[in-house]
Amino acid sequence: MKKISKASLSKSFWRWWYGNLTCFTHEHMQTFGYMWSMLPIIQELYPTKEEQAEKLRTYYPFFNTEPQIGCIVVGITAGLEEARANGAEGIDDEMINGIRAGLMGPLAGIGDSLIVGTYIPVLLGIALGLSEGGSVLGPIFYIIVWNITSIWFQKFIYDKGYELGGNAVEMIVGEQAMAFRESIIVLGRIIVGAMAGSWVSINTSVILTYGLDPETGDKIPVFLQEKLDGAFPGVLTMVFVLLCWWLMSKKKVSPVKVMLLMVILAFVGVLIGFFDPGLSY
Amino acid sequence: MSISWLQAGLLGFMSVLAASTPAALGTTVGNYTLNRPLVASLFVGLILGDVPGAITIAIPMQIIYIALVTPGGTVAADLRAVSYIGIPLAYVTCVSQGLDLAGAEAQGIAGALGALVGTVGTVMFYGTAMMNLFWQHYGWARLDKGDFNVLTKVEVFLPIVTHIVISFIPVTILVYYGAGAVENFKSALPMEAWYMKALFTLGSLLPAVGIAILLKSVINKTTDLIYFVGGFALAKSLGLSLLAATAIGGMFAFVNFQIAMASYKGASSGADDEEDI
Known part of the structure; x- marks a missing residue:
């Protein structure tokens, strides 16, 4: 009965953790990182060079996912490779690549x-709050909390993937996992709303009309921005976010093009007097 | 103030460690730690000798790009340029003009510069991915000959050559000469000019794109937007902090989970109870 040593597993994990994207190209994306990570396992399980080369070939096909959560797939294939080396039936290149291909989309x-999209911005948001006045607390908070939680999580799911092998698939795409994921995403939606409300601030300088000051008789401007905020605070900001979202998700416009549109809107908006940041030296 | 070759070189070196997707320090430490403008500002501050100042100037830049997701390897902007070109140049500009770094003017300049150099990062990202093709093709050729050790070379050492060409040299040069150019920022680019106003406005519009990219990743159907609008009102109308909004959001998530599990259990009643994950 062959068993992958702790040292090889840990080598495989750290290689993936470090190398998943170091040699990124659009042609093979994470394929080289995957092969590099599987190599210690293959070399331990199979004695001959010919066998090793043959088994490494299993991992030639294209692979790409969100690499941190993707740790679980590498763990799963480590488990499967061990079972295959022990002569388990039904584990062949096709089955392994079926699992890899089937998981990379949902995991991404x-x-x-x-x-x-959610965890990192929330941590950054907290760090931004801590950074006010130029405090180093913010960056240090982010560096420590993000790296410790993220590396712990990646190691945890790699080990889980190895333990469960092919059974881990149910854990990721099963119904309970779906319910959990959907609920976390509900939280994500609310947080994204709160982030938009806290950090995006789009204001117009349009003056609707002039009122008269009852005491002095001076003209005082009535700003469109104040009227809008009276109805729903920050509504103009929200409209802009929703416009960008609508363009990208319903009209399939790429983010780069939406950014270009913002450039145009900024220039046109200033020229027609809709925007005016009102800054001066 | 100006930036010395040593300082510019150190900033170039940091950009290598922090390059977007194919960072020399990997995904977790490189891309998702050192690449973020707020974290970068700590190191830029150490290099330039003013940590609080660099952090203050980095805050509006971090906000613009807070929600940057890179689905399927397509990037809208690689933050290495924002972090290690944008922050130092914005800092030098504001200090040269004698602006209060926390003031609206300095923060506006930071946002505008951040928006501008984001495009430089995009070019760097695609340049890196293209140049790595050489190493991968070399890797395939050696693998066919049974040379397994080539994987370590392709994964660890050869990408460094890419980074020197695409990141280290351009960032060092851009920061060094850019710092000289922004000295004359005030006379060349007056804040009252319409094009400068447009640039400042752009700095306030771009965060909307970042948030929208994020929104796209959590919205499946249009009615899901109700949560977004609710979250927006929590922060803007009720003035809740992000953590407080997270607490309320967590409540909704928990209720949603209970309902989903109840309907799941209902649908599978009769079958054996499954273990919790």
Whole structure:
């Protein structure tokens, strides 16, 4: 009965943790990182050079996912490779690559929306609050909390993937996992709203009309911004965020093009007097 | 004030460690730690000799790019340029003009510069991915000959060559000469000019794109936007902090989980109870 040593598993984990994207290209994305990470395991399980080369070939196909949550896939294939070396039936290149291909899409979705899209911005948001006045507390808080929690999480799911092997698939795409994921995403939506409310501030300088000061008789401007905020604070900001979202998700406009549109809106808006930051030296 | 070659070189070196997706220090430490402008500002501050100042000037830049997600390897902006070109140049500009770093003018300049240099980062990102193609093709050729050790070379050492060409040299040069150029910022680019106003406005519009990218990743159907609008009102109308809003959001998430699990259990009643994950 062959068993992967702790040292090889840990080598495989750290290689993936470090190397998942170091040699990124659009052609093979994370394939080289994957092979580099599987190599210690393959070399330990199979004695001959020919066998090693053959087994490494299993990991030639394209691989790309959110690499941090993707640790679990590498763990799973380590478990599967061990079972295959012990002669388990039904584990062949096709089965392993079926699992890899089947998981990389859903995991990229979870990783992008939960880790990169929600967890990191929330940590950064807290760090921004701590940084006010130029305090180093903010960056230090982020460096420590993000790295400790993230590395712990990656090691945890790698080990879980190895333990469970193919059974881990249910843990990721099963119904309970779906319910949990959907609920976390509910939290994500509310936080994204709160982030927009806290950090984005788009104001117009349009003056609707002039009123008269009853005492002095001076003209005082009536700002559109104040009227809008009276109805729903920050509504103009919200409209802009929703416009960008609508363009990207419903009209399939790329983020770069939406940014270009913002450049145009900024220039046109200033020229017609809609925007005026009112800054001077 | 100006930036010395040593300081510029150190900033170039930091940009290598922190390059976006293919960072020399990997994804977790490189891309998601050192690449973030707020974290970078600590190191930029150490290099320039004013940590609180660099952090203060980095805050509006971090806000613009707070929600940067890179789905499928397509990036809108690589933050290495914002962090290690944008922050030092914004800092030098504001100090040269004698502006209060926490004031609206300095923060506006930081946002505008951050918006501008983001595009430099995008070029760097695609340049890095292109140049790495050489190493991968070399790797495939050696693998066919049974040379497993080539993987370590391709993964660890050869990308450093890419980083020197695409990151280290350009960042060092841009920071060194850029710092000289922004000395004359005031006369060349007056804040009252319409194009400068547009640039400042752009700095306030771009965060909306970042938030929208994020929003796209958590919204499946249009009615999900109700949560977003609610969260917006929590922060803007009720003035809740992000953590307080997280507490309220957590409540909704918990209720949602209970309901989802109840309907799940209902649907699978009769079958054996499954273990919790």
